[in-house]
Amino acid sequence: MKLLDCALEFTALPGALAAYRTECDAAGLLGFAAAVKDSGGRFIALWGSDERDRQGGFAVHVAFGIAAGLALVTLPLTADRPAYPSLEDIFPAANRQQRATRDLFGIHAEMAANEAAHDDQRPWLRHANWPADFFPLRRDCDASRQFNTAQEDYAFVRVEGDGVHEIPVGPIHAGIIEPGHFRFSVVGEKVLRLEQRLGWKHKGIEKRFEQMPLAEGHRLAGRISGDSTVAYAWAYCLAAESLTGCTPPPRALWLRALLLERERIANHLGDLGYLGNDAALAFGLSQFMRLREDWLRLSAEFFGHRLLMDRIVPGGVAFDLTAGGDEKILGQCASIEREMHLLKDIYDEHAGLQDRFLTTGRLAPELATALSVSGLAGRASSQAWDLRAQNAIAPYNQLDVRIASHRNGDVAARVAVRFEEVFESLRVMRQILVVLTDDLCRDLIEPLPAARDGAFGIGWIEGWRGDVLVALTAGNAGGIRRCHCHDPSWRIWPALEHAVMGNIVPDFPLINKSFNLSYSGPDL
Amino acid sequence: MLPLLKQIFLTGFKTEAPPLADAALRVTAQRLEQAMLRKLGRALVIRHVDAGSCNGCELEIHALNNLYYNLEALGIRFAASPRHADLLLVTGPVASNMKIALQRAHAAMPEPKLVVAVGDCGCSGGIFGESYASCGRVANVIAVDVAVPGCPPTPLALMQGILTAIDGHPM
Numbered sequence: 001m002k003l004l005d006c007a008l009e010f011t012a013l014p015g016a017l018a019a020y021r022t023e024c025d026a027a028g029l030l031g032f033a034a035a036v037k038d039s040g041g042r043f044i045a046l047w048g049s050d051e052r053d054r055q056g057g058f059a060v061h062v063a064f065g066i067a068a069g070l071a072l073v074t075l076p077l078t079a080d081r082p083a084y085p086s087l088e089d090i091f092p093a094a095n096r097q098q099r100a101t102r103d104l105f106g107i108h109a110e111m112a113a114n115e116a117a118h119d120d121q122r123p124w125l126r127h128a129n130w131p132a133d134f135f136p137l138r139r140d141c142d143a144s145r146q147f148n149t150a151q152e153d154y155a156f157v158r159v160e161g162d163g164v165h166e167i168p169v170g171p172i173h174a175g176i177i178e179p180g181h182f183r184f185s186v187v188g189e190k191v192l193r194l195e196q197r198l199g200w201k202h203k204g205i206e207k208r209f210e211q212m213p214l215a216e217g218h219r220l221a222g223r224i225s226g227d228s229t230v231a232y233a234w235a236y237c238l239a240a241e242s243l244t245g246c247t248p249p250p251r252a253l254w255l256r257a258l259l260l261e262r263e264r265i266a267n268h269l270g271d272l273g274y275l276g277n278d279a280a281l282a283f284g285l286s287q288f289m290r291l292r293e294d295w296l297r298l299s300a301e302f303f304g305h306r307l308l309m310d311r312i313v314p315g316g317v318a319f320d321l322t323a324g325g326d327e328k329i330l331g332q333c334a335s336i337e338r339e340m341h342l343l344k345d346i347y348d349e350h351a352g353l354q355d356r357f358l359t360t361g362r363l364a365p366e367l368a369t370a371l372s373v374s375g376l377a378g379r380a381s382s383q384a385w386d387l388r389a390q391n392a393i394a395p396y397n398q399l400d401v402r403i404a405s406h407r408n409g410d411v412a413a414r415v416a417v418r419f420e421e422v423f424e425s426l427r428v429m430r431q432i433l434v435v436l437t438d439d440l441c442r443d444l445i446e447p448l449p450a451a452r453d454g455a456f457g458i459g460w461i462e463g464w465r466g467d468v469l470v471a472l473t474a475g476n477a478g479g480i481r482r483c484h485c486h487d488p489s490w491r492i493w494p495a496l497e498h499a500v501m502g503n504i505v506p507d508f509p510l511i512n513k514s515f516n517l518s519y520s521g522p523d524l
Numbered sequence: 525m526l527p528l529l530k531q532i533f534l535t536g537f538k539t540e541a542p543p544l545a546d547a548a549l550r551v552t553a554q555r556l557e558q559a560m561l562r563k564l565g566r567a568l569v570i571r572h573v574d575a576g577s578c579n580g581c582e583l584e585i586h587a588l589n590n591l592y593y594n595l596e597a598l599g600i601r602f603a604a605s606p607r608h609a610d611l612l613l614v615t616g617p618v619a620s621n622m623k624i625a626l627q628r629a630h631a632a633m634p635e636p637k638l639v640v641a642v643g644d645c646g647c648s649g650g651i652f653g654e655s656y657a658s659c660g661r662v663a664n665v666i667a668v669d670v671a672v673p674g675c676p677p678t679p680l681a682l683m684q685g686i687l688t689a690i691d692g693h694p695m
């Protein structure tokens with residue numbers, strides 16, 4: 001089939017997700033990328049693979065989000081000259097993922113001749129801790145080798161001018177947060193430029209997948225970003241189910257959705273508390289963290305894990321709602337909803353808080369579009385994408401989720417989206433519980449059939465932060481040949497660099513928290 | 525202002541009793557004298573370093589300061605600088621890219637440099653293991669006093685690990 005009036009012939013991937021795949025040459029990729037952009041679609045992810053042991057060279061894969069669903073374009077590359085045209089001109093968000101792909105595979109993105117001066121040759125995931133000619137994701141690479149570590153001298157972009165100075169922050173930050181490095185160029189208190197240097201948490205997860213059985217990979221996927229364990233595990237299982245042709249029982253899908261909404265609410269509660277705290281309202285932190293603790297305790301009681309790890313497994317789920325669970329969950333939903341309304345009124349009417357929130361850290365809608373920003377941060381800047389509402393898979397296709405969307409793109413808008421999403425998730429959870437109590441079929445798991453060597457599947461799930469994508473290729477004897485996991489933070493981090501420009505340094509923690517991006521997710 | 529005060533009043537006291545120290549969590553014998561521990565326990569300062577976690581352990585460390593666990597009420601608080609810290613709380617397997625940063629934070633601490641490794645990852649490298657990009661457990665990089673297993677450990681288990689490091693001497 002054809003997509004977006006392009007000449008490329010796509011085939012639909014099996015499974016629940018509306019996903020289409022094709023293979024093409026460099027011109028085909030560039031042409032399709034341009035068509036995606038023209039149609040108002042977005043760039044999602046870019047990754048590589050090594051096919052030299054299968055009579056091929058390398059390959060680069062690019063996923064795009066379009067109105068029809070997910071379009072995946074694969075570009076085969078020769079083994080002796082693995083290079084492809086850079087997508088940065090069309091989608092600037094490709095920059096970091098292209099650099100990471102070069103670090104891991106030695107596959108290069110090439111700029112057009114007239115743009116060669118802008119070619120960003122700096123590594124991304126590789127700091128100075130393994131040699132430049134060591135490509136861990138090549139299949140013949142012995143990834144158990146360990147190297148001497150060293151301090152890296154990274155070429156940050158220098159801002160010159162009268163009175164400009166730099167503030168380096170990290171990798172270890174002042175609070176209980178993940179590590180990353182921020183380089184601010186400031187004049188007085190005003191931020192002229194922020195440049196991020198991430199990759200500190202890279203721990204070789206993609207290589208680790210290749211040593212695991214396919215049926216176990218959900219555990220590792222669920223530990224890529226602990227705050228999104230449900231989204232990742234579901235995306236992984238969706239990919240595994242697509243490539244083996246497995247359909248989980250309906251009850252398992254409803255239970256998965258219940259967990260996904262619980263995860264969303266748990267994270268939003270924590271963020272709303274910290275956002276109050278970062279604007280000097282400690283009351284907000286103590287109240288929301290109390291609600292979050294109540295929420296996690298109920299998760300532990302009825303689902304067996306506070307953060308809901310390892311509950312979703314290939315083919316279904318590893319738990320069921322015990323008797324009386326629905327009543328207790330509904331009771332908690334009601335009490336949390338009541339308190340949320342109360343706290344929202346207090347936040348809305350707190351002049352000091354609103355003064356800090358409004359117009360701070362603004363990400364303009366046009367910029368959000370240009371940078372392919374999605375998820376919560378995108379929705380606060382008019383990017384009305386939500387996989388629970390568009391091309392929704394079961395059971396979301398029966399839930400009619402309302403997308404929370406705002407135009408202002410400031411901290412206040414990201415706070416507002418969180419409040420609205422909590423209320424909407426509470427509504428959705430109630431609807432799910434009605435189905436779960438009526439549903440007579442108790443099946444929770446459909447055994448995963450054996451996977452054909454080389455079979456490919458993809459999973460794409462709207463986590464609380466944004467869309468999580470997992471692309472999975474089965475190996476022989478029940479193994480994993482390649483698993484690429486994509487965190488929405490890849491595309492939102494660069495937007496944060498823009499959102500802080502012109503703000504004062506002391507507002508950075510507040511702005512950063514309002515995005516609350518993952519470090520471990522993209523570092524992998 | 526009135527609804528805010530009313531909410532504080534209605535919330536009331538939520539803090540629960542802390543757990544007891546558990547010697548089974550110790551990796552090495554206690555290096556400090558009882559008198560010293562008693563002093564430390566009255567105002568223990570912690571610096572947290574994420575050396576490569578999945579962020580799950582951090583979520584539970586955050587919970588330590590909520591109304592239920594209320595770690596600060598025991599005289600235990602988190603500091604922004606390792607130079608002010610008595611205890612280093614380390615999460616994750618140590619990513620190679622974080623090795624030097626972790627060693628520097630440890631070097632910057634004053635004695636006694638207590639170290640608590642957090643989570644299955646901190647204890648053993650966990651699901652990530654050792655590779656070109658991961659040095660594995662925390663003890664492979666710096667000396668560890670107490671190791672708290674769990675994926676992630678619950679806030680109670682974390683509290684217990686911290687209290688074990690000072691032999692259960694909160695104020």
Ligand code: SF4
Pocket residue numbers: 223226576577578579580581615616617642643644645646650674675676677
């Ligand atoms: S122990 Fe578990 S929760 Fe903690 S960092 Fe490791 S995988 Fe994440």
